[in-house]
Amino acid sequence: MNYEGVLTKMKTEFGDPIQYYLIFDTDFIHVNQLLNRQLSISFVRYQCLACGKDKKIFRQGYCYDDFYNQPQVGDWVIRPELSTAHLDQEDRDLAYEKKMQLQPHIVYLANSSNIKVGVTRKSQVPTRWIDQGAHEAIELVEVPNRYLAGITEVALKDQVADKTNWRTMLKNEVVDEDLVAFKAKLKEFIPEEVQEYFIDNGKETEIHFPVLQYPTKLKSLNLEKTPDYSGVLKGIKGQYLIFEDNTVFNVRNSEGYVVRLEVQ
Template identity: 70%
Template sequence: MTYQGVLTKMESEYSEPIQYYLVFDNDFLTMNQLLNSTITIQFVKYQCLNCGLDKPIYRQGFCKSCFFDIPQAADWIMRPELSTAHLGKEDRDLAYEKKVQLQPHIVYLANSSNVKVGVTRKSQVPTRWIDQGAHEAIEIVEVPNRYLAGITEVALKDHVSDKTNWRTMLKNEIQDEDLVTWRERLKQYIPDEAKAYFIASNKETELQFPVIKYPTKPKSLNLKKTPNYTGKLVGVKGQYLIFEDDTVFNVRANEGLVVAITIN
């Protein structure tokens, strides 16, 4: 059976373990059901997630011209402290920016390879933690807009990491941490504008991933260099497919690539 479509990040459902779905325009794959199956991934062409053209993907699933034009790829996406919709100031498209920026946002701590701070829209909890491969996470601040979340993250980055080591995450070499203790330790560094939004009484969310075997030396599959790969699927964590030979494939990093997936 072969399925073909443009890659977008896997959809997920919070359960024990996490349920993953690879969704195409006219079909979808339930990835948990494919564990222990041998599958082939073949690169077919590019398809920009904005214009739909067969043009090389630059970043985030977009071709270069779209990446530097559309609001979905503006700098404030990756750097929320640059948000300006709360001031009524347009970056690329004020209507879109108001829609995304002027809604509740969460500043959180997540433990994926180490404890890190991050920002997400409240509607994306716990999806954001699943995408990062975190096995535990906790909300520490809930603010009414993206800007306040961004400046809080910037302030906390001086005292806790904001990066994930993807190899450590995939090897599952992770120490359990008391995130409530971390939250209390970092409380003093929250900016004055966001102090009133501190979440004082909540507990960690724990996440379990569908993995039979973790890689010992993960090596990333690059479909542009290896346009045809076959392997036995043994796990899904974060946005990665994990194969028995230690090959890992980051679905989200390959958004905008049209692939054919054959279940052998």
Template identity: 70%
Template structure:
């Protein structure tokens, strides 16, 4: 029996990927639970910032914290709104400088389709694993988040920037030549970022620990179903996949305290 507040699964880039649930005083290697019956029970909420038992609003935070903490500011989801390179504060300039003023990657990832995205260089390949991408490639490496953001905005005029989670989980995906896509998109990179184009890398391939993909994935909602039991058949992206087609998005349940019982 394990109990703790959910945060996104930690990963180890092996073949296949190793997944871990990390709690305050314990951790669980989820790969070892494949083909075992797992029981998940909702206990309470615990905001990742204030720690209070208040309903989770978004990204693991209660409503008041979501609108206050720098980790949930708009530039997180829209990197083009980053301002630390100008010295202008959004919510907490020290935090913003620390996160925004470091090397960032604009990449192509193929999970349900080819999409463009942005991540800190230190988050490669973690970000791709979290999205359930079976292949990915870097396009540019820039010195700050703002440049990555304006590059992404320019490129998403020509390629998707969203993942279809159902298609990703069904493994209804094609292998694509990401090097060709990268080279074709080069012409659309903004002037300020053109010098940062990466011309000579190969795509990264990722294998996930999945024994059986769901054909009609249905999402487990702990607010509606506070207790669930099923046989774990796979882990992909930030999802647990069960034999009865139920899927559980760990990341979208951050801030939920759960107990997890392995039934054998």
């Protein structure tokens, strides 16, 4: 079977295990069905997710010009405390920013390689946790806009990490933690204006990934350096494909790359 299309992050469905899909313009692939099969990936060209042109991808699927113009990749996306839509102040596109920022957001704890704090729109739970490769997560606060979520995350960074060690996550060198107890300890560090949004109840969400074999030594596949690769797919975790030879491929980091896939 042969497929060709521009890569975007894999779509997921919550299940036991998580179900993964690659979506192309005219086709889709249920990636779980490719486990234990030989998969060949070939880089064809670039296709910016905004302008659609064959221009070198700069970051997050966008060419250089669009990365600094498109509202989808404004600084507030990575740093939610910079959100200003609640003040009626525009960054790049106020209508878009109001749509995305002025909706319920969750500040959460997730355990991928260690316990980390993060922010996501409520509509993206549990998708955000899955994309990060978290095997357990819990909601901390639910706030009405992105700004309040952002200042909460900043306030908690001195108490808990805000980054995931992707190597540890992919090797599955993880320890189960009592997130309920950890959440209770963090309550006092939440900003005063957010205290009323603390979620007193709630339990951990456990996430199981379709992995038959975890890598022991990681080799990251970069399609610019290695435009043709072939290997036996052994697992999917976060937004990574894991192969039998310890090669791992970050699909999300390769958004905007047009690829040709051959399944044997």
